[in-house]
Amino acid sequence: MIEVEVKGYADDSIFEKVREEFELIRKEYHEDTYYQHPCRDFAETDEALRIRVRRFDGHFEAFLTYKGPKLDSVSKTREEIEVPINDPDEHARILEALGFTEVLTVEKVREKYYVEKGITLTLDEVEGLGKFVEAEALTDDREKVPALVEKLKSLLESLGVRRFERRSYLELLLGRGQDEAS
Template sequence: MIEIELKGHADDKVFERVRENFTFMRKEVHEDIYFSHPCRDFSETDEALRIRIKRFNGHFEAFLTYKGPKIDSISKSRKEIEVSIEDVDAYLELLNLLGFREILTVKKTREKYYVEKGVTITLDEVEGLGKFVEIEKLAKDEEEVQKEVPRLMEILKSLGIKKFERKSYLELLMEKLNSSTEL
């Protein structure tokens, strides 16, 4: 499947508009552990591999996720393969033994809202970065991506999003860390 994803910088007003206009699903706490590949540079290939630990309503879920390169020039749409995992420590050990290395952990609080069948909006407060809003939908193929991206973008614009962001939270945090070490 292809995950269609658009993200924008948000503020309290945007958060309020989402809360007023869409149906609250749940609040989640995410810990995303990102890995570097032993043989290729994911920052050059525009790929990502992570373990996401998700906590909500007293539950715990974990997933190993591969994200392929972005497939268009506007959104963050990309092929995504996600596998549920039970034993995070075993997967961490496995990846380390195979030569993958942890590069950064992204922590965020996420509020998830229902927009329509197959479409959700999330309000993200990311440690070290601030507030963002994301809209997501799964697509079968790239043709559907081209059709849906403008429609999803209009929904975000109607909420007051003026600055869209194609970079991942990992990329944004890495840039911030690199610029602070250069000072």
């Protein structure tokens, strides 16, 4: 599956506009622990491997996720492979036994909103970074990606987003690619 995602910097007015105009799906708490491959540098290959622990409404879910390199120069669109796991601590032990090393844990509060079938908005408050808004769609057809990117970007612009960000929260927290900021 291809995750088409456009992210922008947000402030209180953008958060309020989203809360007023769209239907809240749920509020979630995320702990995303990223791992480095023992034989290749994910920072150079633009890949990511993480264990996400998500808590909402008294529930707990965990996922092992691989994200491939970004597919275009505008958005954060990439192939994503995600599988549910029941015991994130034991999965972490397996990764570490195989030589993977923990890089960093990104913590955030996420509010997820329904826009239309196949499109969601998220309001993220990321510890150490601040507020962001993301528009996301999923597709299995690479030819649909450019049109979806434009649609998502227009949606964010209509909410008042003026500054977009392609780097992941992990990249931002690690301080990489400062010259890419737009």
